[in-house]
Every structure is written in C-alpha cells, then in structure tokens.
Amino acid sequence: MFRKILVAIIFLSYLVMPIAVMAEEAQAPAGQPAAAAAPAPAAAPAPPPKIDSGDTAWVLTSTALVLLMTAPGLALFYGGMVRKKNVLGTIMQSFIILCVISVQWVLWGYSLAFGPDKGGIIGGLEWLGLNGVGLDPNPDYAATIPHQVFMAFQMMFAVITPALITGAFAERMKFSTFLVFTVLWATFVYDPIAHWVWGLSGGKGWLNNLGALDFAGGTVVHISSGVSALAAAIVLGRRKGYMTDIMAPHNLPMTVLGAALLWFGWFGFNAGSALTAGALATSAFVVTNTATAAAALAWMFAEWIQRGKPTVLGAASGAVAGLVAITPASGFVGPMASIVIGVGAGVICYMAASLLKPLLGYDDSLDAFGVHGIGGTWGAIATGLFATTAINPAGANGLFFGNPGQVGKQFIAVLASWVWAFVITFILLKVLDWTMGLRVSQDEEVEGLDLTQHGESGYSS
Amino acid sequence: MFRKILVAIIFLSYLVMPIAVMAEEAQAPAGQPAAAAAPAPAAAPAPPPKIDSGDTAWVLTSTALVLLMTAPGLALFYGGMVRKKNVLGTIMQSFIILCVISVQWVLWGYSLAFGPDKGGIIGGLEWLGLNGVGLDPNPDYAATIPHQVFMAFQMMFAVITPALITGAFAERMKFSTFLVFTVLWATFVYDPIAHWVWGLSGGKGWLNNLGALDFAGGTVVHISSGVSALAAAIVLGRRKGYMTDIMAPHNLPMTVLGAALLWFGWFGFNAGSALTAGALATSAFVVTNTATAAAALAWMFAEWIQRGKPTVLGAASGAVAGLVAITPASGFVGPMASIVIGVGAGVICYMAASLLKPLLGYDDSLDAFGVHGIGGTWGAIATGLFATTAINPAGANGLFFGNPGQVGKQFIAVLASWVWAFVITFILLKVLDWTMGLRVSQDEEVEGLDLTQHGESGYSS
C-alpha cells in the first residue's frame, strides 16, 4: 500500500512541477541584483543593500560545511556506533534526511520558519516554493549576502536537527515510518521553534522578542532534537537485548572520523552564523574550537577517573558535547568562558550518558538526548551566565556580567523548547505507531535493518 | 621494458626541469600585480583588472573542494563498490589521475584547452608550462581573480573527468596501460572538448560560439567521460564472472562517504563556476543542492516501487545522478526547475543502470556511462528547456521560456561531444590493446588488482 501511495504522490508532484517552474521564473530575482537595481531613483531613502563578496564566500563555504556535518559527518559518527548489521540503516537515516528536508525546506519549510511573521508564532505561507526569496539581500536577516544564501545556510540547520534524533531510535525503526515522521517533525516541531527564536521578517518570533539569546541554535537545534530524542526513546522502547547483549560499536574509527568532520563542519555552523566574515565570525570560531577541545578532555578525564580508562569514544563524544554546548553561546562569550562551558559540557554529558541513562533505563541508543538535550540545555543556560556585550554589542550581558535577568530569559526559552518538542514528538510518534507502526518486527531487528529495510549488506568480500 | 622506459623518461625530464624553472621565472608574474601595475600610464584606456579578495577566497575554496571530489570523494565512491580484492586498484586510479593530470595540465593541458584559440578547435601552445599564465586576472576568463586560480580551478575539472571513466573498466584494467591511456585521453579528448565549450582567449571555441550553454561542465565533463566509459566498457569486455558471480559492493559505507564528499565538493564545482562570490554563485549553489536531493529521492522511490526496497546505494547513486544533471544548468535555472531536473535524473539514470545495462549486456561496472553519460545528456538537454535569463542575463532562455532554438544548440553540443568522445576513446583503447594490452590476465583478475598490480592488500589484521 505504501508503495502505491508513493507512486501516486510522485507522479502527481511531477505533473505539478513544470507549472511551478514557470510561475516561479516569471518573478525570478535578477541575476546581478545590485547592478540591476542601480538605476533606481537616486533619491531612494535607503540604498539597495550591496552584496559583499567576502561575506558571501564565507556563508557559502559555511553552508557547505554544515551540509558536511549531516552527511557524511553525523552519518558516520552514528554509523560507527551501531552493530554491523545496522550500519547502512543508520547512515541512510542521516543521508535521506538531507534529501527530504532539502526539498521540504524549499517547498514550505523556509516559509514557515522565516517567512513573514504571524503573531510571533509561525511564518506565513508567502514564501512557499521560495516565492520571493531571491538573490538580493534581505536585510531583516543578512544585509550583505543574497537572501538565498541565508535560506540555504538555514536549510542545513533544518537538515541536521532531525538527523540528530535518529541516534535515539537507532537499530529498530521502520524506514517508511521514519520518512513520514521526518517530514512531520520538521514541519510541526522544527519550523515553529526556529521561527520563535530567529524569525525576523515583519515581526519577531516570540522568544526572540523576549530577548533570549541563541547564537547558532542551542534551543532550535539541540534542545529540540535532544528532547525529541528522549520522547522517541520512550515511545519506541528498548532494543531487543539492551543491557544483556553486547552492543559494542562496530567501527570506532568511523565514529571518530564522523566526530572530526562534525568539528570541522561546526565552524560553518557557529562562525557562519555571524553571516559576515569579520570579528564576530572570528570570535565564534575561536570559542567553538576552545570549548570543543576542553569538553573532549573533560569527558576523557571524567571517564578516566571514574572508570579507569581514557576512551576514544569518550573523547569523541566529549568533543561533540562541547560543540553542542558552545553553540548558543558562540557569538556572545570569550575564550576563557568557552573553556568553562566546554569542561561543563564534557562532564555533564558524560554523566548523562553513562550514569543517568542506565539509572532511568530508557534506551537512547546513541545518546542523542544525553548529548544534545542535556548539552544543549547546559549551553543555553551558560549563555545566560557568560554572555557579554564586549564580544557582541548586539547581544546582552549574562549573570556574570551584571545581568541576572538574562538567565531567566534563557530558562524560558529552554522550557518552551523542551515542552513543545517533547509533547509534539510524543503525539506524532504515538499516531504513527497506531497507523503505520514504528518498529520493525523482532525477527527483522535480529536480522538487522540493512537487510530487512534496504536489501543490502554494509560489508561483503 | 616498461620499467626501463620509465627510468629514461624520468631522468630526462628531471634534467630538463631546472632549465624550465629559470626560463619561467625570468618572465614570472608580479607577486602583487595590482600594486605593481599601478604606476602605469594614467591615461590607459582600461584600468588593470583588480583582484577581489572575496571572489578569490571563494574560487580558491572551490578549487580545493573540486580536488576533494576526485580524492577522496570519487576514489571512495568507486572503491566501496568493487570487491575487496580490487579496492586499492580502484582507489589508486582516481588518486593517481589527480597526480598525473595535475602535472599534464600545468605542462600542456591548460594551454591546449584554454590557450589562445586556433580556429575554435583547440588552444595554442603559447601557454605551455604556464608560460604567461600569471597572477594578474585574465579578464577573458575571470576579471576579479588571479589567472592562476582560474587555471587551478579548471585543473580540477580536467582531473575528475578521466577519473569518472574508471568506473567503466573497474576490476580488470592493467595499471601501466591505464596510466598511458589517461594522458592520451586528457590530451586528445578532454582538452579539445573543453576548448570548444569554454575557450575564450582570442576567439571562442566553436560550441561556445554556437551559443550552447554549459555552466559547469555537462558536456565537457560528464558526457565526455560517460560516453568514453561506454566505449571502454565495450572495448574491454565484461569482467570474468559478470552476471554469474556475486559482485556485491564490498563496503557501502565507504561508497556513501564518497557520495557525500562528492555532494559537498560539487558546491565548488557548480557554484565555483560563477568565478565570483555573489548572486550567481548563490543561485548555482541552491539549485545544485535541490536537484541532488530530488534525484536521490527519485532514484530511491523508483527502485522502491519497482523492486520493493529503498536501497542506500540507490539513494547515493541518485544523488550523484542529480549532481551530474544539474551541472550544465546550474547557472541558468531556478529552484523549482532544479527539482524537475533532479527527479528526471534520478529516474532516468536508475533505468539506465538497472534496466538498460542488463538489456544491452555491456559491463559498465560502476555505471559511469549510466550515470554520467545518460545523466549528463539529460542535464544538457534540460538546460535547453529550463534556462532563463532571469537567473543569468549572460545566459539564454530555454524552450519553456520562449526560446525553442536553445534545445537545438544543446543537442548539437551533446552530439558533438558524444561522437568525439566515443570515436577517439575507441581508437585510443584499440591501439593500446594492440600495443600494451588493456586487461590483466584471467588469473590476475581472479587474484585481484591489489595484489597483482600493486603488491598490496587493502585490509590486513
């Protein structure tokens, strides 16, 4: 039945497309907007915003870097941690999310998240199919780069966020249901939260309005995905054999490769979020690297002290935890603060993954909640502690710089994201469980996702 | 004998080099050309072109990205698809092409392809050894970046093109013959076609003159390599055991990693082809990503519908097909059109690889023809359908924008590339077969290329 519906949808959309193409092009943006707009009335109050080649180069590069984070970065980071029989299924989840959301974002996602504000809650449908999202800068978002670069940069954030969740339901989710879940989740969880925090076109999103700080996506990306991961781990239940069978990562070099690519790509994520290539991007770059390094060391030492060995998976996980935690703070804090944030992230996420999880007994298989939910929460709060307008005049001071109120704002943003992400994800998954079924059968789980979902083996001779 | 010839050639060239060095440096370009050229007669009609740091940053970055496409991108994409015993042989082909063509291009390739035009057919030898290719911009090609960046960017195209062909003769070609073939093919197939389409110095290449559109290399790179791949598959014949033995990919995570790196690098390929960091690069970037995502989904769904499973290799292959098809169109079409081009690419290339190939019976082992030949042809034609001057005023309108003539021009370009690539490749391979021998022996094929050609094993313990 699923196949038949697919056929129908595909053929339908393919029919509709050419019409859309023409419609779109009819009002398509000028190729060289600055030049084209030049002969406009000289008395115009504001000069048309001019594209800066350096800023554009940097944001294009950053966009590519953030794509790299999802595939191959996250795909390999997660893929190495599962058992051999699920390596393709796991990699595929990240890879196909990249494909699905790339299309969803262009068709309606961007409009919902960044389109003209409707009451601070959601963007309007005016920008469906990138209608009106052209090659001139949109100064609401970024005055020196084409609007479409901003759109593409944000697309990569919308891509990686659902991909992070897949760590929670690894090794047991049905591929078809997973696909449907991804589209729904992006539309009903990600797009609204992104609007709340970052929406700026014709009105601010409500969290933005409140003054909560989130430079590169601590709430939007990490809390939303991490908390949804917790909901998913609870709804789907544990893997067969969890806590009894050996479920060692099948390929840790693959995981380290993924972690290193995440680190590399994250410079685009955080420093790219400056949307210009200058002092702010530089500051974000430096604190990102420093926090990450500190967190990797912290996780490693915490485990070394507590369990007696410094593990490689620990160091890699710590690095990711540091990247997560510094994300919301990256445009607001200095290098010394970033060390504190990093060390905190390493220790806290280590405890979440190796103490809290076994204690509570949910099977968040690859610690999507432990790292992104907890690490993102720590980062959002820490932003309220360490932010300083000395780094970013457009930001705010945090607790340690004389503004205790900021912590409260951060707390509201955290809470709002937690509640929305958890509740909506829970509902979506329950509904999908009743309709399509969430988990593969027990036999399929034993045989592995690669063979049962995709008809392929990861490795042959 | 091959070894002795090698010795001779190497020692000879090493002797000649130092002389070349001095000659070259004698007329070497100024380090800071803009500054150096500044005190020129003030009345000069055209001011010396000025290097833009943002554009240069972007094209340098793009050049590095396109290098990444060949190695490790394509090397791993192909390497994962062969059997374990041939993994090194396959990876080596891409890696060593990068080395060989990097040198060929500097010595004579660039001059043939982009040097001063000779009758629209080929570039002259004036730029041998990069003679006269300096650090000032060459406004014929790119007015805001040093001429050598343009040369290096194009080098990476010249590198990846022959590397794409290796998919057709994987698992059976003799390494020494392969090396000679690469040099000949680059010189007699790639360099002329590149000149026809992109040659602009002192006269246009004939296809360029005709008005055929090819933004980033649909004909030059993909049709030329894909059609040559078909010729190679026919001349070399099938692998021993083709259609009877199991020839499953030995490492699909490696293949997905390669595909993802191709996607990442392709932003350099397509958006870099704007040669500036602004609106045009942005547009190319966005349609590249969109078409790729759509094509991956299309291949996956096509296979799912037809064979019952959504495969990971299918999604990865579809992504590559989408990248191929959007390449010629990437600077001329909008996002909605790119979805159509992508979906078309996914479905058409899926059919080429999984229906056409078994039907006709040639062993294009890794579908170099099915993806690049067919996908490139679809992309070149689609450019004639969907191109619009609303995106790129320097381009042209396509059929759907009121200019049916463009399809004809595209068709001529396609035909010319098909014929030239097929005929010359066929002749080159036949001659090499008679002289050096194309294939390894049957026993060597059974033992694998890694041990027999390189004396190494891919994996040990």
Added chain:
Amino acid sequence: MFRKILVAIIFLSYLVMPIAVMAEEAQAPAGQPAAAAAPAPAAAPAPPPKIDSGDTAWVLTSTALVLLMTAPGLALFYGGMVRKKNVLGTIMQSFIILCVISVQWVLWGYSLAFGPDKGGIIGGLEWLGLNGVGLDPNPDYAATIPHQVFMAFQMMFAVITPALITGAFAERMKFSTFLVFTVLWATFVYDPIAHWVWGLSGGKGWLNNLGALDFAGGTVVHISSGVSALAAAIVLGRRKGYMTDIMAPHNLPMTVLGAALLWFGWFGFNAGSALTAGALATSAFVVTNTATAAAALAWMFAEWIQRGKPTVLGAASGAVAGLVAITPASGFVGPMASIVIGVGAGVICYMAASLLKPLLGYDDSLDAFGVHGIGGTWGAIATGLFATTAINPAGANGLFFGNPGQVGKQFIAVLASWVWAFVITFILLKVLDWTMGLRVSQDEEVEGLDLTQHGESGYSS
C-alpha cells in the same frame, strides 16, 4: 596515582577558571572593532587597520582546513598504517593532541610563540590566556584580519606538529606519558622554534632576523617534528617483532583517505599562510598542488623501478612528502620549480623510508622522520635554491636566481631546528622514561594499545 593527580588538576583549574573569565572579559576586544574605533581622534597618524571580509573568509576557511589535516586527516593516514589492534590508539593520539594543544595554545602557547619578543628567543607572557589578543587586526602579523583569526590559524599549526611525531612511536607508547610529553614538547620545542622563525611582535625572532625563508613551516613544523620523531624512535626502541613479524598496514583505504584529506587541508596550510586571498595565496596554492602531484608520481615510479610494483601506499606517501617539501617554499617559487622540488621530495623520501631506515635499523614506525624530517630539510634547502622575488617581493632570491647566500641562511635555520628539536626531545623523553615510563609492557604491546590503553576495540560485529 596518575588518576589522583588528574583529579586534583582538573578540579583546581575548574575553580580558577571563572575568575579568569571575568578578568578577561573586562578588557575584551570590541565586537565590531573597526566601527567602534572609528570615532577616535581624527588626527590619528595611522588609520586603524580595517578588516577585509575576503581575507578573513579565506583565513577562517584555511584554519578549518588545517584542523582537518590533524583530525581526521593525519589520524586516518597513520591509523590505516598500523595493525588492527592499535588503530584506536593511533587515531586517538592525533585526536587528543588537537584537544590538548587547542587549550595549551590559548592559555600560554600563543604567547610564548608570537607574544612580544624577548631577545629573539621567545615570546613574553603578556598574552597569556589570550590577554590582549582581540578581534582587531594586529598589523605585525596580518593587517586585514582579526588578530584572533591569526592566532587560531597558527593554533592549527601548533596542533599538527606534535601529531606528526606520533608516527615514530606508534604502537608502543603509554598513553599517559604521551599526554605529558605532548604538553612539554609543545612548550619547549615548538613554541620557541615558531618564535625564532615567525615571531614579529616588538622584535623579530632570530632566524627571521637572519633572513631565513620559511613560508608555511618547513623548519617550524616539519623539521622540528621529523627530527623529534627520530629522537623518539631511538629513545623508545623498536616494536616487538620489528623486522620479523608481518606488520602490514591494516587498512590502506583509510590511509589513502587520510592522505587525500591532508592534501585538501594543506591548501589551507600553505595558501592560507599568505593571510590574504589574492595573488600570493594563489601562487602558493598552485605550487602546492603541483609539487604534491609530482612527488607522488616520483615516489611511485622510484618504487616501481626499484622494486617492480607501483604501490598505492607509495603514491600516498609521496604526496605527503611533496606537501612537506613545498611547505617552506610555497610562497616563494613558481610552478616549474615546484615540480623539481616535488620530484626531489618523492625520490629522497622514498629512499629515506625504504633504504636508509632499514640500513640504520631504527624503528620510525610510520616514517615521521623519513617523510617530515628528510622532506622538510630538502624543502628548506630547496627554498634557498629556487626562491625568487618575482613571485614574492617580500621574500628573497635563491641560488638559481643569483643569491647563493640564501642557501647558507636556510642551512643555519635547518641546523638550528635540527639541533634544538633533537636535543630537547631526547632530554624530555629520557626524563619521562625515568619518571613515568615511556612504553607499554610487552604483554600490552602484544595485546594492542586499543584494549590496554583505552579499553576499546576498533572493530566489532
């Protein structure tokens, strides 16, 4: 005991941190320095240096690229070459150096290497904790990019250098001792040599003063690490089973992937060292690629001629040798010279790794000395031969351009680095051997570093 010391150190530093944070922020640099500094007295003699977005974009990108060189680049290049049981231990060494030095550099390393000069020998402690290293350009080092980008770019050099050494003591070093060694080595070997060659703040480093040329780190990075590697190979002694057991690389595709990422990242290393995105970066980019390609071919052909097979590991190693050798020369020579330098590197390093090493009998396990020590030395000398002010007016001419004196200066720089690196490394290792012990036990060596040092297996099912 080690664990207890760890606990103490960590808790202590964590206590101290928040204080440092506040101190730092109190004098933190302005977020948009150019704008902020604008309303300064108009009569100021020199205008405040302005940040160029293109240059900043390029150096940010380059910094990310150089990070990629260490992890995953070098980590995989080395990781693939060891036996399966040591893959994680080897990868971990590179990965954790990235973490350790990222912190060391921010805390004191940058200040020692680039801080206000003390007699040409070392930088002062004025810049501890990045005190005074802000977001305005520091024209001593780079006038068009924020000072912190320069700092971060240099950080990545400080990271990769000790990581290169790990090739010499692979498969046998105790992890805890290795960590301590890394910090000491960075502080007592790297930081001083970097100051000698590149120190420019308030006085030049003595080798800089002398006029020795080192564009991107031939002496600072490659000779210092390569020679230290030799010292390490001698002090640690051979691996158990060296020369008798089969010690074939366990995963050559991993090694090639690493080599290709090194090549890609090295564009940041060399072309990024121009610190601007223009003619000089372009020239460095082109010669880097050309030398690398030539060196890979040279090593391959040398081995082919001498041993009868062109190996994949040989081609990859040759590429790295070429990258090493062109590093000091990359901003001073033209493309033809780069071919000579590359071919020389390929042949010389091949001989060092496969003839010299067995002859002398030391176990430089992954040829850190053979490639970086010897290749770096060749490159530093070759810079004295082929440098020309036609490429870089700020450089000098070499022997072949009429300035034989340059070779002498290069020789002094080489000698100074050799002696300092060898002697200090030797002393550090001897002291560590007496105190903590350098090598794992024989049984641990047989069982492998992964299980004994980290409690993990690289691969499971």
Added chain:
Amino acid sequence: MKKIEAIIKPFKLDEVKKALNDIHIEGMTVTEVKGFGRQKGHTELYRGAEYAVDFLPKIKIEVVTTEETAAKVVDAIQNTAKTGKIGDGKIFVSAIEETVRIRTGERGKEAL
C-alpha cells in the same frame, strides 16, 4: 573423548555458552561460519543486480569432552539453541583420540 561440534544461530551463542558453563564445561572454541541448508537465504539488490545469498551466518561451537559428559553437552546445546524455526542447526559428535594441553603437556582427560 568426544568432540561435539554444533552449528547454531549466532544470537544463541551467549545462551549456549551459559548453559555449558552450568554443566561445568570450561573450554570451547568458536568459529564464524556460513551455513547452507533448508533455511532459505535472502536476496540483495545493487543497482538492479539481484544476488541470491543463500549462505547464512552461523556459529560453530566445538567442545571436546569426556564420553560421560558428551551426552549432557549435546542436550544442553540442543535445549538452549533451539528456537523451533528452520535453521536452528545441527550437532555432530565424533571421536577424539588424544588431547594435549600445550601449557603443561598434560594429556587425556586432564588436558581438558
């Protein structure tokens, strides 16, 4: 002495090992093998090439033990490795003439 060779489904290894420990079997040797039998395999699909893979991953356990214990070993394996579905595997018993413990040179039963 007897050698008991059992071909079982891989995910049953842990259980079987425990069952053998319970009857005081202190040593065994395990090999990853591929089995062909009544249990049908699966097909894999790569770009339209469909491969029937009829060798399935199995685990071979080898235990050498005394004649007296042999029957208990067979029973223990049969009981724990059984799922009741096709492909559960086989147990083969054969004779071993001599056993040597390499470490000590002990022979026969003491060597087990």
Added chain:
Amino acid sequence: MKKIEAIIKPFKLDEVKKALNDIHIEGMTVTEVKGFGRQKGHTELYRGAEYAVDFLPKIKIEVVTTEETAAKVVDAIQNTAKTGKIGDGKIFVSAIEETVRIRTGERGKEAL
C-alpha cells in the same frame, strides 16, 4: 555417518555447491580458512618492507552425510573443484558418531 571436509579455492565454492545440490545434499557448512601447502604465496611491499605471505585464502566445506552417499560427495567435490593447478586443495573423510537436528531433536540420518 561420515564427515567430508574439503579445502578448495574460494572461487570454486559456487560450482561445488551446485554439484552437491545436484546429488541432493541439502546442507553444508562453509568456513573461510587460510591454507599453506605446495602452492606458493605472494609478497607484499609496504614502504620497502617486504612481507612474504604464504598463507593463501581457501574455503573449507563441511558436509556430514550417510556412508552410502559419502563417496558420491567426494567425487562431486573432486570433479568440480579441480582446476588442475597446484593449490586445488584436499578432501578429508572422517567418522561421525551421532548427529542431532537442534530444531526437532531428531537423531541420526533423519537429522541430516
């Protein structure tokens, strides 16, 4: 019952399997092994370190069958696995005293 163990060249596995199917052998177990014998190995070369690898990849097939069929099995394997070149491998026949089908507990011939 007899156990027939054959060491063959890896690329012959498919053919041998088919030949055994033709004589109605419905089960077998296959292991990847390395063989050492008259067939010489190869050398590998890594940065000047030359390693002689004299263990060659081989496949071991194990079939347990009745005494009557055993000879047919041996012949079938010998005929199909043969290439005539050194390294074709060996067939070893030994006695099996008991066979149990884990799924059903059947013993003896019925268990095959």
Added chain:
Amino acid sequence: MKKIEAIIKPFKLDEVKKALNDIHIEGMTVTEVKGFGRQKGHTELYRGAEYAVDFLPKIKIEVVTTEETAAKVVDAIQNTAKTGKIGDGKIFVSAIEETVRIRTGERGKEAL
C-alpha cells in the same frame, strides 16, 4: 591417517609453522577462531556500558598426516606454541579415514 587440530595463541603461528616445516610437514590449514577457557578475557567500555568479552582470539591449525608422523607433529606444536601462561591452548588428535588430493585425484598418503 590422523588429523591434528591445535588451538594456539595467534602470535605463535609463525613459529609453529616453521617448526612444522622443519619436520617436513608441507601442508596445513589455519582458521581464525575465538576461544573460551581458563584464560580470562577483558572488559570493554563504551559510554558507560561495560561489556565482558570472554572469547579470546585464537588460531586453529589443522594438519592431516600419517600415523607415524602424528606424534612428531604434536610434539613440535606443543614445544613451540608453549609460553607457559594460561591460554596456550590444546591439541586434539582424531582419525581420518580417507584423503583425496583434488588436483590429481590421488588418495591416501600420496594425497598429503
């Protein structure tokens, strides 16, 4: 004929092979196996999940030889594979009824 099956520590393989060559054993077959015995395994740690891995990597060597040589083979293996530490492994001897060389069809001793 006898089959000698020895389970040894992996790093001893080379030495054992040489020792067998010295007594003119010209063929053997080697398998990577996992052993469980008195030698205790290790624990692995992944984000707080601690797994006890008690199967250790071992090598199984199989040599088929004549009755006369069998004892010499056992001795050669025992002497060279011995380290004196727990986990050195076992040697098992059993009977082989027939041997065939696939290449030639030779049977019995000539086939070895």
